[in-house]
Amino acid sequence: MQVFKLYFKLLKSAAPALIIYLVVFSILIFVLSSNQRKSATGFEEVKIDMALVNYDGEHLLVQDFLEYLKSYCNFKDYGEDENDLADALFFREVEYILTIPYDFGEDFIAGKDVRLEKKAIPDGVYNSSVDQVINNYLNTARIYLTAIPNISEEDLVSYIRKDINTEAEVSIDANENKGEENGFYNQYFNMASYIMLSCCLLGVGLIMLTFHNVHILRRNLVTPMTHKNMNFQLIGGNLIFVLTYDIFFILLGFLMNENKSLNGNVLLFWLNLIIFSVSALSISYLVAVLVKSRQANEAVSIVLPLGLSFISGAFIPQFLLGDSVLKLASFTPLYWFVKGNDTIAGLVNFNWDNLKYIYFYMLIQLGFAAAVFSLSLVAGKNRRRDNY
Amino acid sequence: MIVEVKNLVKRYDKLLALDHLNLAVKKGEIFGLLGPNGSGKTTAINCILSLLKYDKGSIEIFGKPMRPDAYDIKKNIGIIMQNVAVFEELTVYENISYFCSLYVKDKKEVKQLTEEAIVFVSLQDFTKFLPKKLSGGLLRRLNIACGIAHKPGLIILDEPTIAVDPQSRNKILERIKKLNENGATVIYTSHYMEEVEQLCSRISIIDKGKVIATGTKDELKNMISLGEKITVEAYNLKEEQLDEMMRISNIAQVDYSDNLLEIKSKKGKNNLIHILDYLQSHDINFGKIFTEMPTLNDVFLEITGKELRD
Ligand SMILES: Nc1ncnc2c1ncn2[C@@H]1O[C@H](COP(=O)(O)OP(=O)(O)OP(=O)(O)O)[C@@H](O)[C@H]1O
Ligand SMILES: [Mg+2]
Numbered sequence: 001m002q003v004f005k006l007y008f009k010l011l012k013s014a015a016p017a018l019i020i021y022l023v024v025f026s027i028l029i030f031v032l033s034s035n036q037r038k039s040a041t042g043f044e045e046v047k048i049d050m051a052l053v054n055y056d057g058e059h060l061l062v063q064d065f066l067e068y069l070k071s072y073c074n075f076k077d078y079g080e081d082e083n084d085l086a087d088a089l090f091f092r093e094v095e096y097i098l099t100i101p102y103d104f105g106e107d108f109i110a111g112k113d114v115r116l117e118k119k120a121i122p123d124g125v126y127n128s129s130v131d132q133v134i135n136n137y138l139n140t141a142r143i144y145l146t147a148i149p150n151i152s153e154e155d156l157v158s159y160i161r162k163d164i165n166t167e168a169e170v171s172i173d174a175n176e177n178k179g180e181e182n183g184f185y186n187q188y189f190n191m192a193s194y195i196m197l198s199c200c201l202l203g204v205g206l207i208m209l210t211f212h213n214v215h216i217l218r219r220n221l222v223t224p225m226t227h228k229n230m231n232f233q234l235i236g237g238n239l240i241f242v243l244t245y246d247i248f249f250i251l252l253g254f255l256m257n258e259n260k261s262l263n264g265n266v267l268l269f270w271l272n273l274i275i276f277s278v279s280a281l282s283i284s285y286l287v288a289v290l291v292k293s294r295q296a297n298e299a300v301s302i303v304l305p306l307g308l309s310f311i312s313g314a315f316i317p318q319f320l321l322g323d324s325v326l327k328l329a330s331f332t333p334l335y336w337f338v339k340g341n342d343t344i345a346g347l348v349n350f351n352w353d354n355l356k357y358i359y360f361y362m363l364i365q366l367g368f369a370a371a372v373f374s375l376s377l378v379a380g381k382n383r384r385r386d387n388y
Numbered sequence: 389m390i391v392e393v394k395n396l397v398k399r400y401d402k403l404l405a406l407d408h409l410n411l412a413v414k415k416g417e418i419f420g421l422l423g424p425n426g427s428g429k430t431t432a433i434n435c436i437l438s439l440l441k442y443d444k445g446s447i448e449i450f451g452k453p454m455r456p457d458a459y460d461i462k463k464n465i466g467i468i469m470q471n472v473a474v475f476e477e478l479t480v481y482e483n484i485s486y487f488c489s490l491y492v493k494d495k496k497e498v499k500q501l502t503e504e505a506i507v508f509v510s511l512q513d514f515t516k517f518l519p520k521k522l523s524g525g526l527l528r529r530l531n532i533a534c535g536i537a538h539k540p541g542l543i544i545l546d547e548p549t550i551a552v553d554p555q556s557r558n559k560i561l562e563r564i565k566k567l568n569e570n571g572a573t574v575i576y577t578s579h580y581m582e583e584v585e586q587l588c589s590r591i592s593i594i595d596k597g598k599v600i601a602t603g604t605k606d607e608l609k610n611m612i613s614l615g616e617k618i619t620v621e622a623y624n625l626k627e628e629q630l631d632e633m634m635r636i637s638n639i640a641q642v643d644y645s646d647n648l649l650e651i652k653s654k655k656g657k658n659n660l661i662h663i664l665d666y667l668q669s670h671d672i673n674f675g676k677i678f679t680e681m682p683t684l685n686d687v688f689l690e691i692t693g694k695e696l697r698d
Binding site: 002006009010218220221222224227 | 469
């Protein structure tokens with residue numbers, strides 16, 4: 001356990017920087033959460049402004065759906081131009097953009113896997129409530145379509161309305177806080193990823209650089225401690241390190257959030273964070289193998305997380321970023337982490353169809369971590385051979 | 389034999405760093421490995437410790453073949469590397485204690501051994517210092533303490549006095565002698581012949597990865613034809629007198645400048661007397677006289693045709 005103990009002694013020299021990161025982040029989050037408290041008002045009193053892009057104007061199901069949505073939203077028309085729409089969102093003229101694709105109604109009834117496209121401002125308090133209202137309608141429709149094959153469109157819409165008008169109010173009331181709470185967590189965890197990556201690069205990088213130093217490495221190799229044992233203890237130290245951060249972020253988020261309920265969304269946020277921390281660890285390994293000095297590692301630990309966080313949407317929502325930026329970002333785990341969070345925030349129905357996307361994003365992060373770990377192993381071997 | 393190296397060959401790509409190197413270190417001795425910079429001392433040590441793969445040859449320590457996984461052998465070796473290998477973030481005490489704890493399981497024992505090692509290298513006043521706050525000499529002493537705290541039977545020191553002031557150097561040499569007196573076998577590499585002469589009971593001289601001579605310092609000096617060097621403060625010597633002196637038996641070389649007469653003699657008896665006789669019989673005034681025995685540098689010079697240090 002000597003190396004394991006040593007690990008945390010060595011961390012001491014990075015402790016001031018690590019603590020500053022956490023303190024600044026905590027203050028920032030505190031401000032964020034007090035904003036959240038101010039804007040919390042009842043959902044029923046407010047209708048949110050929504051830009052509607054309807055490519056499927058005629059279909060009866062769509063017509064009825066929009067009619068139903070009117071009691072929750074004010075529709076605004078900004079045309080179909082993506083830039084205009086993005087501007088409207090950016091300047092908060094609308095909080096939500098809903099796009100209905102061509103032949104949506106027909107395809108939906110035919111049982112095809114069609115989806116409405118949604119964009120929303122990240123801290124919109126009622127976004128999830130709107131999501132839920134929409135999901136409610138479509139899920140009910142799906143149920144009737146499965147239960148009564150060949151049902152006519154007229155029957156379908158009247159059944160749905162009968163159903164929903166009795167239930168919707170209740171279910172929305174019960175979930176009144178949900179959107180608000182997810183909005184906070186969504187932004188909170190997106191931003192936490194930046195701190196997580198910075199601190200990992202700094203802390204883990206410091207330790208790995210120390211132990212990769214050829215003189216220190218040789219000095220350890222001539223002792224009776226096996227090389228395997230040493231690596232094992234180092235990996236243990238690294239895992240404890242990131243797990244401590246995971247727990248810190250989970251607890252801080254829990255304390256700062258108004259809503260203390262532990263629902264499925266919250267658990268998924270947590271899982272996503274833990275998975276992301278593994279890929280952050282892998283990046284730290286690789287950087288430590290590639291850079292030559294502690295100064296270089298510190299520089300990378302400042303620049304890399306900032307850059308990745310910007311292009312991946314940890315600070316600015318992904319839908320406000322350009323396609324080419326996002327394409328670039330999609331080669332990093334941070335992008336998939338943020339995408340996962342955004343999806344979890346909008347998740348109302350925990351069925352496989354919705355969950356599979358989230359699990360898929362997590363899987364990509366794990367795959368990335370595995371690839372980067374192997375890469376740093378290979379790079380580390382080459383580097384050692386150069387020195388020997 | 390404590391260490392036995394046979395026909396060790398090590399290449400770095402094209403460079404032949406060790407060329408059929410043979411070494412044999414006996415129990416209880418201080419064995420010196422003397423060679424100029426780049427002669428392969430560190431490479432030899434790293435091969436002996438299984439830190440480097442080598443191309444040919446065999447290495448035995450304590451009578452057993454040395455391998456990367458020979459942990460029972462490693463347990464009884466103390467190593468002081470040429471490059472100081474300590475943790476910048478740990479204090480003097482913590483560094484020694486860490487390395488000691490890799491060899492010794494019992495916590496109390498580690499504590500005691502650490503404290504003993506600190507006293508042994510006289511770092512009592514610096515136990516809470518970080519390495520970067522230590523002077524070069526103190527840092528070397530810390531490096532040594534980290535290597536010997538667990539009281540190993542074999543201690544290998546690779547140029548432990550490099551970049552160290554003469555006072556610290558003497559202290560270090562004295563400590564190494566003490567370790568040897570306490571029962572440890574010592575291997576000591578250096579390119580300072582004075583150190584090796586002062587310290588080692590047996591010496592191998594190495595050049596270009598090859599051992600060119602082995603023996604006690606007297607044995608080594610007897611291998612060459614050169615005898616003592618005689619320097620005389622003498623006045624008004626003439627050219628022809630220098631030529632005459634060259635003809636005295638056993639004189640190899642005569643130089644004269646700034647009233648200093650330097651004579652290199654070959655091995656033989658009464659060399660000094662012959663010279664003094666000559667000076668007296670020619671009424672030459674002379675002042676101070678000193679003689680020097682040949683050094684290991686002379687040995688190196690005669691065998692390789694170049695100076696040990698350039
Ligand atoms: N990793 C390496 N790659 C290539 N060549 C090397 C390497 N290490 C040492 N050498 C070469 O091998 C030769 C022996 O080097 P080594 O370090 O063993 O010498 P040394 O006797 O310890 O010298 P010094 O007194 O300077 O410490 C030198 O010519 C050196 O340049
Ligand atoms: Mg060397």
